[in-house]
Amino acid sequence: MLESGAAAGAFAMSSAAGIRLTVAQEAEEIRIGTLCPITRAGSVFGPGIQRGIQFAADDINAAGGLLGGRKIRLFNEDTQSDPDSAVRAAKKLIEINETETLLGTWSSGVTMAIAPIAIEGKVVNMNVSGTTDLRTMDKDEWIWPCGGSNIAYGKMMGEYAIAQGYKNASFLAFNNPSGITLGEEFKKVFVDAGGTCEVVVYNPNQPSYRAELTRALASGPEVIALGSYLPDTTILLKEWYAMGEPVDWVGPIWAVSPALIEAVGADAAEGIVSIGAVPNFDSPAFESFKERYESAMDQPILANPFAAIGYDMMITCALAMEAAGSSKAEEFRRQIRAVSSPPGEKVYTVAEALEAVRAGTEIDYEGVGGNMDFDETGEAKPYFAYWKAEGGTLNLKGPIES
Structure with missing residues (x-):
């Protein structure tokens, strides 16, 4: 019995030591949460954003990690493109996985839903949401929009329409902060x-938008602009094509993407114009990212303008951590603007950026998705361009200057 007890005691001590070792090892990790739209409306972009973040984490770890060798570990959750689901996922990442950084939220409704949770939990969130509310709210350097505001998108869509010589327009706006602000x-x-322009607001999740489409067409517009998402845009375009009413269309990239052409067919989509973010083609790191992304995702890099921005989110946070000497969001959030905006020395790759920060050099990280220059409201504006559906x-x- 004594031997068994001694053996049991030794096993217990060994097990406890093993548990302590595991906990100690995990304490050395830097835990990052990704909160991307893997399913539903945002699913055309979410997996690519998440992959961009993963590429960045891989690059940081391959370069030796942060803060003396600590490696990045990602915890991934799906917002389901839904505010309620996103709130549950954010709470899990914060309370269970103990992350202090949430990267990759996409729609304005989702980001506005999780923003109070992030701020209260002292967690940094970087997103590609564009509602004006994100510009005007008191973010206190916890919430960082990186994908271009709806003000910028609406302005560019308006200027594009003016440049085409249109005089009469209608705008179909999804009934949420994003769609209404765009309109x-x-x-x-x-x-x-x-x-002249009439804005027609419509509610989501309808089997048909024919009534709203009829209203938008009633004034005989030369162009209809969209503040919409892929599922509802698909229904709108199909119903319009069946009606046979001549009109031009312009919309944001998240609504008018290659997936829309696939959904409605080449004939219905012919001529529709898409306006959206494009990567930083001039970055020395762009070609490498493009090759990796297209190999991993089996789609052109331009099919997902937010993937490269996801990469930049992770790199920017990592550089801020290194500059602050801490992975605590309370501390590194104050360095985000310092490492990514002028007047520092421009840097483009992870290796050169980390080397410069460790040498005490002031830097201005130029991302593969955009310049990551945060303005006084805490928003970074990407580069913009326009596309046109031609022959499927x-x-x-x-390019379009923003």
């Missing part, structure tokens, strides 16, 4: 230039 800004720009393909036509 308001488009109308402001268009009307200020002498045009969405073709890049040229």
